[in-house]
Amino acid sequence: MTNNSVWPKEIYRVLKEARVSQASYVPDAGHAQLIELLHADPEIQTTVLTTEEEGIAIAAGAWLGGQRAVLLLQSSGVGNCVNMLSLISNCRFPLLMLVTMRGEWAEFNPWQVPMGSATQSALQLMGVTTIRVDTAEEVPEAVSAAVAMAFDADQAVSVVLSQRLIGRKQWEAR
Amino acid sequence: MTVADDLERLNRRDAVRELLRDRGDTLVVTGLGSSSYDVFAAGDHDNNMYLWGAMGGAAMVGLGLALAQPRRPVVVITGDGEQLMGLGGLATISVKKPGNLTLVVLDNGQYGETGGQKSHTALGVDLYRIAAATGFASAGELRTMTEIGSYRTELTKLTGGPRYVSVRVAAGNLPRALPARDGVFLKNRFRARLGFQVN
Numbered sequence: 001m002t003n004n005s006v007w008p009k010e011i012y013r014v015l016k017e018a019r020v021s022q023a024s025y026v027p028d029a030g031h032a033q034l035i036e037l038l039h040a041d042p043e044i045q046t047t048v049l050t051t052e053e054e055g056i057a058i059a060a061g062a063w064l065g066g067q068r069a070v071l072l073l074q075s076s077g078v079g080n081c082v083n084m085l086s087l088i089s090n091c092r093f094p095l096l097m098l099v100t101m102r103g104e105w106a107e108f109n110p111w112q113v114p115m116g117s118a119t120q121s122a123l124q125l126m127g128v129t130t131i132r133v134d135t136a137e138e139v140p141e142a143v144s145a146a147v148a149m150a151f152d153a154d155q156a157v158s159v160v161l162s163q164r165l166i167g168r169k170q171w172e173a174r
Numbered sequence: 175m176t177v178a179d180d181l182e183r184l185n186r187r188d189a190v191r192e193l194l195r196d197r198g199d200t201l202v203v204t205g206l207g208s209s210s211y212d213v214f215a216a217g218d219h220d221n222n223m224y225l226w227g228a229m230g231g232a233a234m235v236g237l238g239l240a241l242a243q244p245r246r247p248v249v250v251i252t253g254d255g256e257q258l259m260g261l262g263g264l265a266t267i268s269v270k271k272p273g274n275l276t277l278v279v280l281d282n283g284q285y286g287e288t289g290g291q292k293s294h295t296a297l298g299v300d301l302y303r304i305a306a307a308t309g310f311a312s313a314g315e316l317r318t319m320t321e322i323g324s325y326r327t328e329l330t331k332l333t334g335g336p337r338y339v340s341v342r343v344a345a346g347n348l349p350r351a352l353p354a355r356d357g358v359f360l361k362n363r364f365r366a367r368l369g370f371q372v373n
Contacts, residue, residue, distance in 0.1 A: 022241060045241045047270055050262030057231035061203070061238025064223060064361065066370045069238065087228035087235075091357030154373055 007139040007165070008033035011098065012041075014140055015070055018147040020096070021045060022062045024055035025072035030100030030166040034072065052077035053084035060093045068151055070096045075103060075119040075160075076112065085126040088156045095156035096146055097128065105163040120160060128156040134164055184319065186280050186343035190251060191216040192322045193278065193341075198247070198330050201239055201364075205232035205252025207287045209280055213251055214353035220367035223360055224353045230259030233277050237267050240275040240335075243368070247274050247330045254281040254295045254340075261304065264338070268309035273333040277305070282345045290345060305338035313338040 011034055015023075023038045024047040025031060038046050049055050055071035062069040073081075078099060088095045102109075103116020120130045129149060133142045139161070146157040190212040194202070202222045204210040209232075210224040223239075225232050236250035257264075257279050267275065283296030295301055306313035316322050316339055328337055354360055362372050 022238065045270075047237070047241075047266060050265055053231070054234045054260070054263050054266055057228060057234030058238035058241075060231075061235035061240075062242045063238075064235070064364050064368075065201075065239040065242025066365065066368060067238075067242035084228055084231055087225070087231055087357075090227065091361040093361065152373065 005033060005136070007136040008037065010140040011143050012037040014143045014147065016041075018068065018144075018151065020068045020070050020147075022047070022058065022067050022069035023072065024049050024058050024069065026050075026052050026055075026074065026077050028072070028074035028100050029169060030074065030161065031072045031098070034098075052080045056081050056084040056095065057087060059095055060087055060091065063093050068094070068096075070098060072098050073100075075099055075101045076115045078119045078122050079115050082122060082126055085128060085156065089127050092154045093156075094150040094154050095128070096150040097123075097156075097158040098143070099123075099158050099160045100166055101160060101163040103163070106168045107163065108169065123158050126156075128158050130158050130160050132160040132162065134162045136165060139165075182317070183282070183342050183344040184317075184322075186212050186282070186341075187215050187348060188319065189280070189316075189322055189341050189343055192319060193249075193251075193326055193329065195326065200247045200249055200330055201243060203232055203236045203239065203248070203250045205229075205250070205256035207253055207256065208347070209252045209256070210353055211348070211351045212280065215351035218353060220363050222353070223364050226355050226357075229256055230263070232256055233260055233263045233267060236275055236277065237263070237270060237272060240272040241270065244272075244274055245332060247276070247332060248272070249276045249278060249329050251278045251280065253286070254279055254283065254301060255285045255293045257301060258294055258299075264305050264310070265308045267336050271311070271336065273311075273335045274331070275335045276329050276337040276339070279338070279340045280343045281340045282343050284345050286345065286347055302338055302340045310336050310338040315340045315342065317342050
């Protein structure tokens with residue numbers, strides 16, 4: 001992960017074009033650059049969460065009030081969302097999730113692996129469409145496709161950003 | 175915490191009816207179980223969003239709504255058990271400081287839907303103190319109908335929030351008053367009243 005990857009800027013651009021005006025997140029290194037871009041934008045309400053399921057309910061409330069929301073989370077946070085996704089399913093709320101993966105490509109921490117391995121299946125079990133992205137070139141189109149499905153077709157959609165795309169986590173003592 | 179007899183606790187239907195009297199253009203979100211029944215019994219409204227599940231999520235739905243609709247007062251009415259499942263959300267609300275959001279917790283100290291098992295609020299936990307500690311602009315407890323009547327004007331304010339208030343209500347299940355359960359209907363009705371078209 002570098003601080004100047006292009007793809008986070010591309011995601012930000014697509015979200016702006018889609019008139020997304022609320023963004024909530026539990027911080028993840030893979031989303032750090034996008035979080036900074038969102039915070040710097042006075043037209044976007046950013047909300048830091050204590051657990052990811054809060055962001056599911058916030059997205060529902062935002063839509064009730066006429067706004068589009070996005071939820072940024074790491075793969076481990078998907079497990080925290082499972083029951084709250086029934087709110088989305090029952091009411092057919094639009095939902096846009098951007099999930100950064102851990103527990104796969106070059107993972108050093110075994111504790112990330114069980115949830116990382118189950119992330120896409122867990123989303124699908126709860127009715128969330130998953131669009132997986134492995135290369136930077138695919139990112140803008142994938143997010144744009146997810147935006148259309150979420151806000152035009154009232155679907156729950158996640159873009160799963162692979163750990164290979166994000167890059168190896170630098171974890172050794174500095 | 176002062177231990178009060180059940181006799182001193184309020185009837186939840188009366189309490190909610192009094193809170194929502196003259197609600198004006200207030201938007202209301204309810205937590206699953208009795209809170210949804212209480213709000214429905216006080217009078218159905220297009221701008222009531224009744225949750226029948228999503229335990230722990232009512233206050234967060236209220237937060238997203240309050241941020242999206244800063245010119246409308248937003249009131250979340252839920253129970254102690256529902257809010258206990260979303261304690262972290264109190265911190266999330268506090269850091270966003272939505273001036274137009276009020277969180278009302280109907281506190282009967284038990285899980286009424288599942289057989290009346292004691293909740294943490296009957297075992298020494300004061301939710302309003304937790305709300306105060308996270309940084310709610312105001313946090314307190316209402317014990318009488320007179321206090322509820324005085325508090326009512328707070329609910330329609332667009333600034334000065336987030337407000338938290340516990341209402342000490344009696345335990346025991348009242349006859350059920352059941353609002354619609356269809357989430358898509360409730361969502362579309364709510365949005366239509368605000369002028370948003372159905373996709």
